[in-house]
Amino acid sequence: MFARLVYESFRRQKRRKLLAGAAIALGVTVATAMIAVATDIGDKISRELRTIGANLVVTPQDEALDVDIGGVHLQPPSDSAYLSEADLPKIKGIFWHNNITAFAPMLPANVTVDVPGTGGGKKDATLLGTYFAKQVSYGKQDFITGVRKTHAWWRVSGAWPNDDSSDALIGERLARTLPYRVGDEIILSGHSVRVAGILSTGGAEDDQIVAPLSLAQAILGRPGAVRRIYVSAITKPEDALARRDPRSLTGPMYDRWYCSPYPQSIAYQLQEAIPHSHAEQIRQVAQNEGAVLTKVEGLFFLVTLAALLASALAVSAAMATAIFERRGEVGLMKALGAGKMAVASVFFAEATLLALIGGVAGFAAGSVLARQIGRTIFDSQISVQPVLLPVVLVIAVLVTILGSATAIRGAVSLDPVYALRGEL
Amino acid sequence: MKPVSAFAQKLSASRTPSPHTSMFLRMLVRAAVLRRGRAAAALFAMVVAAAVATAVLNLYADVQAKLRSEFRNYGANIIVAGKHSSSLPAGALPQVESVLSGRGLAAPFALVVAHTSQGQPVVVAGTDFARVQQLDHWWSVTNWPAASHQALIGVRALAAISPQKQPFDLMFAGRTINLTPVGTVQTGAAEDNRIYISLSDFTAWAGVQPSTIEVAATGTPEEIAATMRELAQALPSAEVRPVRQIVEGEARVLGKTRATLFAASALIVLTAALCVLSTLMGWVLDRRKDFAIMKALGASGRLLSVFFAAEAASLGAVGALIGYVAGIGLAAWIGRINFHASIAPRFSVLPVVIVASIAVTLLASIIPISLLRRVQPAVILRGE
Numbered sequence: 001m002f003a004r005l006v007y008e009s010f011r012r013q014k015r016r017k018l019l020a021g022a023a024i025a026l027g028v029t030v031a032t033a034m035i036a037v038a039t040d041i042g043d044k045i046s047r048e049l050r051t052i053g054a055n056l057v058v059t060p061q062d063e064a065l066d067v068d069i070g071g072v073h074l075q076p077p078s079d080s081a082y083l084s085e086a087d088l089p090k091i092k093g094i095f096w097h098n099n100i101t102a103f104a105p106m107l108p109a110n111v112t113v114d115v116p117g118t119g120g121g122k123k124d125a126t127l128l129g130t131y132f133a134k135q136v137s138y139g140k141q142d143f144i145t146g147v148r149k150t151h152a153w154w155r156v157s158g159a160w161p162n163d164d165s166s167d168a169l170i171g172e173r174l175a176r177t178l179p180y181r182v183g184d185e186i187i188l189s190g191h192s193v194r195v196a197g198i199l200s201t202g203g204a205e206d207d208q209i210v211a212p213l214s215l216a217q218a219i220l221g222r223p224g225a226v227r228r229i230y231v232s233a234i235t236k237p238e239d240a241l242a243r244r245d246p247r248s249l250t251g252p253m254y255d256r257w258y259c260s261p262y263p264q265s266i267a268y269q270l271q272e273a274i275p276h277s278h279a280e281q282i283r284q285v286a287q288n289e290g291a292v293l294t295k296v297e298g299l300f301f302l303v304t305l306a307a308l309l310a311s312a313l314a315v316s317a318a319m320a321t322a323i324f325e326r327r328g329e330v331g332l333m334k335a336l337g338a339g340k341m342a343v344a345s346v347f348f349a350e351a352t353l354l355a356l357i358g359g360v361a362g363f364a365a366g367s368v369l370a371r372q373i374g375r376t377i378f379d380s381q382i383s384v385q386p387v388l389l390p391v392v393l394v395i396a397v398l399v400t401i402l403g404s405a406t407a408i409r410g411a412v413s414l415d416p417v418y419a420l421r422g423e424l
Numbered sequence: 425m426k427p428v429s430a431f432a433q434k435l436s437a438s439r440t441p442s443p444h445t446s447m448f449l450r451m452l453v454r455a456a457v458l459r460r461g462r463a464a465a466a467l468f469a470m471v472v473a474a475a476v477a478t479a480v481l482n483l484y485a486d487v488q489a490k491l492r493s494e495f496r497n498y499g500a501n502i503i504v505a506g507k508h509s510s511s512l513p514a515g516a517l518p519q520v521e522s523v524l525s526g527r528g529l530a531a532p533f534a535l536v537v538a539h540t541s542q543g544q545p546v547v548v549a550g551t552d553f554a555r556v557q558q559l560d561h562w563w564s565v566t567n568w569p570a571a572s573h574q575a576l577i578g579v580r581a582l583a584a585i586s587p588q589k590q591p592f593d594l595m596f597a598g599r600t601i602n603l604t605p606v607g608t609v610q611t612g613a614a615e616d617n618r619i620y621i622s623l624s625d626f627t628a629w630a631g632v633q634p635s636t637i638e639v640a641a642t643g644t645p646e647e648i649a650a651t652m653r654e655l656a657q658a659l660p661s662a663e664v665r666p667v668r669q670i671v672e673g674e675a676r677v678l679g680k681t682r683a684t685l686f687a688a689s690a691l692i693v694l695t696a697a698l699c700v701l702s703t704l705m706g707w708v709l710d711r712r713k714d715f716a717i718m719k720a721l722g723a724s725g726r727l728l729s730v731f732f733a734a735e736a737a738s739l740g741a742v743g744a745l746i747g748y749v750a751g752i753g754l755a756a757w758i759g760r761i762n763f764h765a766s767i768a769p770r771f772s773v774l775p776v777v778i779v780a781s782i783a784v785t786l787l788a789s790i791i792p793i794s795l796l797r798r799v800q801p802a803v804i805l806r807g808e
Contacts, residue, residue, distance in 0.1 A: 019702075023698065023702055026695065026698060027695060030691045030692070030694075030695050033691065034688060034691065037684060037687075037688065041684060044680070045677055045680065045681065048673070048676045048677045048680055049673060049677060051669065051672055051673045051676055052498070052669050052670060052673035053669050053673075056612075057612055057613075064584070065544065065545075065546055065580060065581060065584045065585075065617050066580070066614065066617040067537055067545045067546065067547055067617070068547070068614065069535045069537065069547055070535075151669075152669075152672075153668045153669040153672050153673075201668065202503075202665050202666055202667060202668035202669075203667075203668075203669075280612040281612050282611070282612040282613055283562040283563070283564060283610070283611045283612050283613070284498065284499060284560075284562045284611060284612075284613065286612070287561075287562040288494075288495075288497045288498045288561075288562060291494055291497060292491070292494050292495065292677065295490070295491065295494055295762060295763060296491070296677075296681055298761075298762040299483070299487065299681075299685070299758070299762055299763075300684070300685075300688070302758045302761075302762060303480060303483070303685065303688050303689075303692070304688075306476050306479060306480060306692055306754075307688065307691060307692045307695065309472070309476060310472070310473065310476045310692050310695040310696045310699065311695050313469060313472055313473070313696075313699045314695050314696070314698045314699035314702065317469050317699045317700075317702045317703040317706070318699075318702040320465070320703075320706065321702050321703065321705065321706030321709075324706055324710060325706075325709065369691075373684065373687050376683075377680055377683045377684055377687070378680060
C-alpha cells in the first residue's frame with residue numbers, strides 16, 4: 001500500500017514532480033560543477049602559472065661558482081662540471097612524473113661570431129644549447145619537451161629551429177649589432193650555422209645565440225654534456241611539513257612528505273633520479289606560486305560554499321512549495337485514519353526518491369557543465385571524480401529531506417477537516 | 425444632466441485616490457502581517473539569494489585587484505638598464521622614484537666581477553638592502569647586513585669563498601675591500617653565486633654606478649605600460665623593458681580566474697533566482713483564496729495583478745536591501761580570511777541587485793496570477 005501510494009503519486013502528479021525534480025537537479029548540477037571546478041582549479045591555475053617559467057632547477061653537485069652577468073658567462077668552460085644528457089629522460093621516471101609538465105636542458109658556451117665586412121673581425125658571444133621541442137622517450141612513453149614549453153614567453157620572428165638541425169636563434173639585441181638576417185649562414189667558432197629566427201625574451205637571452213643542444217655540445221667539444229636543467233612541475237603550496245628536512249622524517253611522515261607534490265619533494269626525487277646532481281626550487285617562481293595558488297583555491301572554496309548554500313536553499317524552497325500544495329491530500333489520508341507518522345513517511349519517501357532521481361540527473365548535467373567550463377576557459381578537461389556521486393547524492397537527499405521537513409510537519413499537523421475544506 | 429455627471433466625475437476623482445491608496449497599502453501590510461510565517465520564509469529566501477549574489481558580484485569586481493597585489497610578490501615587472509650594459513646616469517634612482525611616486529618599488533643593482541685573494545672570480549653586487557627586502561620577498565636570507573663592510577653572500581658563493589664564514593678580501597681594478605659575511609641568501613637562481621654589499625660600499629670600492637634598476641610597478645596592465653613609457657621618457661639613456669614572463673603569467677592567471685569566477689557567479693545568481701522564483705510562486709498560489717475573494721468582491725483582474733505585483737516587488741526590494749548589506753558583510757569576510765584585506769563594498773552592485781530582485785519577484789508573481797486569472801473565483805472558493 002505504501003509503495004503503491006508513492007508510485008501513484010509519481011504517476012499521477014507528473015507536472016508537480018517534474019518541477020520539484022527539476023529544482024533538485026538544477027541545485028545538484030550547480031553543486032557538482034562548482035565542487036569539480038573548485039577541486040581542480042589549483043591544478044589548472046598551476047598549469048597557467050607555468051608560463052612564468054620553470055620552478056625547479058637541476059645543477060651538477062660540484063658545480064663551480066657561476067660567474068655570469070646578464071647572461072654573459074665569464075669563467076673558463078673547463079672549470080665546470082656537467083650533467084649527462086643521457087640521464088634526462090629519467091626525469092619522467094620519478095614518482096611525480098605526471099606532474100612534470102616539461103623540462104629544458106641548458107648548456108652555455110662562449111663562442112666567437114665572424115662579422116663579415118670587417119676583414120675577418122670576430123665578436124664574442126654566448127651560445128646557449130637547449131631543447132626546443134624535442135621528442136624524448138622514457139620506457140614506453142614518448143613526450144615532447146623543451147624551452148617552447150618551459151619558457152612560454154619566448155617569441156621568435158622567423159621559425160623555431162629543429163632540434164636535430166644546425167639552425168639557431170639570435171637574440172634580438174645581439175641581432176641589432178650583427179648584419180645577419182633570417183636564413184643567413186653564420187660561422188660560430190668555426191661551425192657553420194643557419195639563422196632560423198630572431199629571438200625576443202626580454203631577458204639575458206636577447207644578447208645570446210640559442211641553438212639545439214647537440215650543436216652547443218659539438219662546439220664545446222663535450223658530447224652529452226648539460227650544464228643545468230630547468231624543470232616545470234605542478235606543485236602543491238608548501239606547508240609546515242614541506243619545509244621539514246626529509247632526513248629528519250621517519251616512517252609514515254617521510255612517506256607523506258615524499259608522496260606530496262611539494263616543490264621540495266619533487267626536487268628531492270629529481271636529485272635521486274639524476275646522478276651527481278643537485279636540485280633546488282627557484283624560489284621566485286615556486287614560493288610565489290604557492291601564495292597565488294592558496295589564494296585562488298581559497299577563493300573558490302568559499303565561492304563553492306556560497307553555491308552550495310544557494311542550491312540547498314533552492315531545493316528546500318521548491319520542496320516546501322510542492323508539499324504545501326498537497327494539503328488536501330494530507331487531509332484525506334488523515335481522514336481515512338492515517339497517523340502522522342504514516343503520512344510523513346509517505347512524503348519523506350517521495351522526497352528521497354525525488355532527490356535520488358534529481359541527484360543523478362543533476363550529477364550528469366554538472367559533469368557536463370564542469371567539462372564545458374574547463375574546455376572554454378582552460379582548454380583542458382575538468383573531470384568529475386565518480387567518487388563524488390555518492391557524496392552528492394547523500395547531500396541532495398539530506399537537503400531535500402531537511403528542506404521539506406518544516407513543510408511536512410506543517411502539513412501533517414493540520415486538522416483534516418480544515419484541510420479538506422481548503423481553509424487554514 | 426451633463427454638468428451633474430461632470431460634477432460626479434470630478435467628485436469621484438477628487439475622493440477616490442486617498443481611500444484607494446490607503447486600502448491598497450493596508451492590504452499589502454496586512455497580507456504580510458497575517459501570514460507572518462509564509463512572508464518570513466519568502467523574505468528569508470529573498471535575503472539569502474540577494475546576499476549570495478551581492479557577495480559573488482563584489483568578489484568578482486574586486487578579485488583582480490586582490491590577485492594583482494599577490495602577483496607583486498613576484499618582484500620586478502619592469503627592468504631599467506643602461507644601454508649596451510653600461511651604467512645608468514647618476515641620479516637615475518631618484519628619477520625612477522619620482523616617476524613611480526608611490527605606485528611601486530624600485531631597487532638598484534650594480535654588478536662587477538671581482539677576484540678573491542686566491543684568484544677565484546665572483547660576481548659582486550651593490551644594492552640597497554632595505555629596498556631589496558621589500559621588493560624580493562622570496563629571498564631566503566638568514567641575516568640582512570646592517571653596517572658597512574658587511575656582506576650578504578649567496579649559499580654557493582659561501583661554500584666556494586668563505587666556508588667558515590671568515591672575513592675575506594675582494595679585488596677589483598687594483599682596489600681591495602675586506603668583507604665580513606653576516607648572512608646568506610638562497611634563491612635557487614643567480615643570486616646564490618653572488619656576493620651582495622651595500623651600494624655605498626660598492627661605489628666607494630669599485631667606483632661603478634648601478635647598471636640596473638628593478639621596478640615593481642603596481643596597477644593594471646595599462647597603468648604599467650604607461651609607467652614604462654614615463655620611465656623611458658625620463659631616462660632617455662636607459663633601456664626600459666618589461667619582465668615578460670611575470671607580466672604575461674599574471675595576465676593569464678588573472679584572466680582565467682576571473683572567467684571561472686564569472687561562470688561560478690552566473691551559476692550562483694541563477695540558482696538564487698530560481699530559489700526566489702519557486703518560493704514566491706508558492707506564496708502567491710497559496711493565496712488564491714484571497715485572490716478569489718477580492719475578485720468576487722468586484723476587483724478587476726488588472727487591479728489584482730497590480731496588487732500582487734506590488735506585493736512581490738516590495739518583498740523583492742526589502743529582501744534585496746537586507747541581502748545587499750548581508751552580502752557586503754559576506755564578501756568582506758571572504759576577503760579577510762582569504763586575502764587578508766578588506767573587500768570594499770561596491771555601491772554599483774546595489775542597483776543591479778535591487779533591479780534583478782524586483783524583476784525576479786515580478787516574474788514569480790505574474791506567472792501564477794496569469795494562471796489564476798483564467799479561473800472563476802467560485803471554483804477557487806469551493807476549493808477545487
